[in-house]
Amino acid sequence: MPHVVLVAHQESVPFKELAKLAGVLQKQVLEHLQPFWQCSATVTAEAEWNRVPNGSWPIVFMNNLPGPLAGQHLQHNGRPIAYVETGPWQSVIASHECLEMIVDPNGQSLLRPTHAAGTLGGADMPIEYLVEICDPCVAPEHAYPIDDVWVSDFVTRQYYQPTQGAARWSFAGRVGGPGQVLPHGYLTWYNLSDGRWYQSQADAAGTTSVVHIPAPDVSGQPARLAIDRLGAVKRHACFASKPRPFAQVGGTPQHCAIDLDAELARHSATFQSKASPAKALAKSVKKTTEKSKARTKEKSQ
Numbered sequence: 001m002p003h004v005v006l007v008a009h010q011e012s013v014p015f016k017e018l019a020k021l022a023g024v025l026q027k028q029v030l031e032h033l034q035p036f037w038q039c040s041a042t043v044t045a046e047a048e049w050n051r052v053p054n055g056s057w058p059i060v061f062m063n064n065l066p067g068p069l070a071g072q073h074l075q076h077n078g079r080p081i082a083y084v085e086t087g088p089w090q091s092v093i094a095s096h097e098c099l100e101m102i103v104d105p106n107g108q109s110l111l112r113p114t115h116a117a118g119t120l121g122g123a124d125m126p127i128e129y130l131v132e133i134c135d136p137c138v139a140p141e142h143a144y145p146i147d148d149v150w151v152s153d154f155v156t157r158q159y160y161q162p163t164q165g166a167a168r169w170s171f172a173g174r175v176g177g178p179g180q181v182l183p184h185g186y187l188t189w190y191n192l193s194d195g196r197w198y199q200s201q202a203d204a205a206g207t208t209s210v211v212h213i214p215a216p217d218v219s220g221q222p223a224r225l226a227i228d229r230l231g232a233v234k235r236h237a238c239f240a241s242k243p244r245p246f247a248q249v250g251g252t253p254q255h256c257a258i259d260l261d262a263e264l265a266r267h268s269a270t271f272q273s274k275a276s277p278a279k280a281l282a283k284s285v286k287k288t289t290e291k292s293k294a295r296t297k298e299k300s301q
C-alpha cells in the first residue's frame, strides 16, 4: 500500500499540527475515499526530512513556495511527491494533493465517459477526462470538516462515468451532477476527435465556460501539474483501471534516500526547460489507451 508522508520543510509547520492532519487525512482516505475509488494509502507525518521512509510519497509543506512548484511532481524514482504552500488553507490543499495522488499516482490517467451524449460531447465527439478528483470542487468554500480540520471534497467515479439513476457525484455532496464544476473549479478533458485539450472553468459566480487550453507541457512530469497551473485557483497545485505502478515497500524501512534539495532543483528546472509541448503531449497521450493512440495517429496523418 502506498505510504503518504507529511513533512514540513524547515519547520514551516509545527509537528503536532502535521501529526493531527495526518490522522485526519488517514481517516478521509480509509472512510471516505476508499469506498468510492477502491484505492487506499497509509498516511503519517514525520518531524524531519531524514526520517521520511524511502519509497514513500512525501507531501512537503513549504513557506513562500514558488508558484510553479506547487502541486504534484514525480521523484527521480517515478513515485509522486507534492509541495504545499503553508497558509490558512494548507489542510485543504494537502487533502487535495493526497487524494489525487492516491487515485492517480502518475497524474495523467484519463477516463472515458460511459455516456455517449453528455454535457461536453456526443457520440461523434469522444473525450477522455483527466482524472483530477478535487479540481471540480477545488475552492476552500467547498471543503468539509473532519474533526474540525477542513479537507477537500472530491468527485466520485459516477461523476465521470454516470449510470442511470441517482448517484453521489462528490463525497460531501457539494457537486450536483456529472461534469458539473463548482465556483472556481475546473474540469479538463482531451478530445480524441480533434486532438486538443479543453477545460470547463467556473468563475466566482459558478458560470462556466469551455475553453481550449494549450497541450500540457508535461516534460516528464504529471499532466495534472501543467493543467493545475492553468486552473482558476493559482494557489494549488490528481487509477484504478490501471495497475498500481509501484511495488509495495516491504521489509525494514530504509530512511530517506530522497534528496529533497536535488528534487526541488530538478522540478524547478522542469519549468525553465523549453521542451516541446507537442512532443510532451504525444508522449502522455500515447500512454493512455490503444484506442486514443490509434485515433491520434489517424488524426496527425
Ligand SMILES: [Zn+2]
Pocket: 096, 100, 132, 133, 134, 135, 224, 228, 237, 238
Ligand atoms: Zn488537482
